[in-house]
Amino acid sequence: MSAPGLQRFDNIPETALDWHRAAKDSGQQGGRGAALATVVETWGSAPRRTGSQLAVASDGRIEGSVSGGCVEGAVILAAQEAIADGRHRLLEFGVSDEDAFAVGLACGGTIRILVEPIGGTLAEDTLADLVAARAERRAVSYVVDLDSGAGHLDAEGHTDRKRLDKSGVETDGTIFVAVHNPPLRLVVVGAVHIAQALVPMARIAGYDPAIIDPRAAFASAERFPGETLVEDWPDEAIAALGLDARTAVVLLTHDPKIDDPALEAALRSECFYIGALGSTRTHAKRVARMQGAGFDAAAIERIHGPIGLDIGAAGAAEIAVSIIAEMTAVLRGRRS
Incomplete structure (x- = not known):
């Protein structure tokens, strides 16, 4: 790790x-x-x-x-x-x-x-x-x-x-x-193929990324050479990293066991962007879980899901482009 x-x-x-x-x-x-x-x-x-x-x-x-x-x-x-x-x-x-x-x-x-x-x-x-x-x-x-x-x-x-x-x-x-300003940070939960495209793009855009995934096979130095990898459960990892108003959080696993603890931590923080991968149907289930966890409508509306600007993205690289674009739009006040 x-x-x-x-x-x-x-x-x-x-x-x-x-x-x-x-x-x-x-x-x-x-x-x-x-x-x-x-x-x-x-x-x-x-x-x-x-x-x-x-x-x-x-x-x-x-x-x-x-x-x-x-x-x-x-x-x-x-x-x-x-x-x-x-x-x-x-x-x-x-x-x-x-x-x-x-x-x-x-x-x-x-x-x-x-x-x-x-x-x-x-x-x-x-x-x-x-x-x-x-x-x-x-x-x-x-x-x-x-x-x-x-x-x-x-x-x-x-x-x-x-x-x-x-x-x-x-x-x-x-x-x-x-x-x-503090340097921009990107916390990526899920060391998946989209993260492999997203992380180098984020670096070019001025972000300092950290990748969280408790699955050792995913969060490996071979897949993410030279990057900060945290092989731990997201709630503990995020507590160690800390989230502030210059941090974006991106959830990419599709697995509620991994995504949801990170999502709850993000919703309790001042991070400027929260994005979660998944279809409209998947996001509806995610919203229901957050409601069950006690978050109100205003908090839940902070979640960008499905993640990224709608540019008709196909494939990991284009999805990563859409995510970076949406993060930028939110950071610069062009999108809530």
Whole structure:
């Protein structure tokens, strides 16, 4: 059995904080050892989306990207200057058609990049709180005044931005809101052939999957190489993994003994998507069982069954496409 171990997409804030603290402990740069560069606004085609980040250390190490290589050199130089004097910079670059083509875009555009020295205008405590929230899978926004460089965390506001994963500027371009959502997770119950198609698609779409199945013959490393496999009963497995508002749950076994404990756990959680494989008739029986288990109509309506958008899917791969599409529609508020 592979132990649950969900991964994070990037560790740019974490890396920057580590570099800063290491430099501070060694007495370098007056206690400042790193800066964070963040794409705050784009026009036209831009190599990286708003919110993309680059960490720059005082010794020249870098992690991440803000332009796919087009303007990194100038940003790194500005970051070194910011580390030295403790003041933020707001940079603007035009990306030429030639540079844009080199990183896979048809034409160029313009990007604005905020460079913040840690221990300067970006307070170490604020970054540490952000890193802690990310580790605890708490969605937060980092709100910064682009003129003064003063920033703070907001755990409650910007709900639309969080739902859409959309960082951006507000208040006539003077305030930047960086959304830090927990990574998306997908919990698949049933290591069946549809799961074999669904899991790699989910990874491409930005999900970190975990596959639960008490049947060793199904939940094998040969069938799911490199994936998180939990050979346990779903209620116990889900209790260990945990479900939150950035988690989708997909039930694929057709077996109530396996699906139903997971379904009940999902209905009691805040997971944003619950889908269950089966025909309309199968789903009707599932609804009756959930009613018998004490769930009300509002809770049961959260179950997407039959699972997936109706695209006329035939075969495991097309069913997987329909599931990913429906998960995306629910996540982005296009489908309830």
